[in-house]
């Protein structure tokens with residue numbers, strides 16, 4: 001017979017839950033925590049004093065109070081003291097941020113890159129170099145409690161190895177392990193797919209906060225997706241779930257980097273847009289995509305036609321996703337933000353034609369609230385996951 005959770009399990013769970021409230025929701029009074037967590041006042045007091053002693057939160061008198069009597073103390077995250085490193089490896093840039101508990105970006109470096117394929121050594125050296133620079137500038141009482149990276153590729157759940165990245169990396173790459181070795185933090189570096197982490201970011205602190213069923217579509221050179229179902233990221237058996245960019249929308253259509261053809265990514269990605277608009281070759285990246293949208297706004301017929309075509313394929317892909325997953329919200333991020341804003345009419349028409357009415361009627365289409373920071377913010381949330389599940393243990397290890 002299996003024993004139920006021990007007192008210690010319950011305490012650990014409650015400490016994590018309380019810290020999660022403070023981390024995601026910001027400063028909150030003890031009274032509010034008592035009602036939100038459904039625990040009594042003395043339990044909340046004991047939990048906050050444990051987290052305070054560990055240096056994860058601090059308690060303060062509220063700045064102003066209108067009610068008579070003794071005001072409830074406000075619990076705040078120790079954002080300047082407790083932090084993680086977040087890395088973002090995209091086709092057009094490398095970014096590193098030091099992010100404080102509560103999601104505060106304390107320090108950030110970013111370098112643009114050309115689209116040559118990555119060499120693991122160079123990549124890990126650049127990223128860990130930035131992180132070390134940032135670390136040297138921190139106060140002595142700060143503590144790093146995690147690190148995670150967003151990569152534009154497939155990440156195997158079992159060991160965090162990047163196993164494919166048609167637009168970025170070759171072969172199997174033990175990226176997290178290499179970064180960990182160079183950083184020397186003594187903490188494992190978690191690795192996640194960039195679109196999955198974008199979904200997590202929008203769900204945690206973006207336009208989809210409090211939305212339990214959402215789909216985030218991320219566009220750069222290719223198109224990735226992250227699916228949150230019932231409040232959880234859908235990873236699939238091996239961690240590769242959500243590769244909506246390779247959903248076939250046009251059999252026999254444009255060749256795709258994955259080896260197939262007519263994939264959503266092949267019909268909607270940057271190259272498809274630039275070619276459809278008659279602008280392929282001159283410029284690439286986000287600026288080139290913006291230039292098409294702006295030209296369409298000014299009445300350029302070629303740009304308008306290109307956007308319309310791409311918008312139709314995008315709408316068809318969205319209709320399929322809506323029929324299968326019935327999300328409450330669908331979010332366009334990365335380059336798809338601009339493409340969607342320039343082709344919303346086509347997307348909506350395809351939805352009306354191909355999505356079933358009950359799924360479609362209450363669906364909200366939105367653009368990313370976090371914009372270019374979505375994948376980096378998602379990596380930070382992945383890095384915070386350990387400390388939120390077992391705060392005292394992770395902090396003790398980080399301090400050791």
Ligand SMILES: [Zn+2]
Pocket residue numbers: 245246256257258259260261263265266
């Ligand atoms: Zn494909």
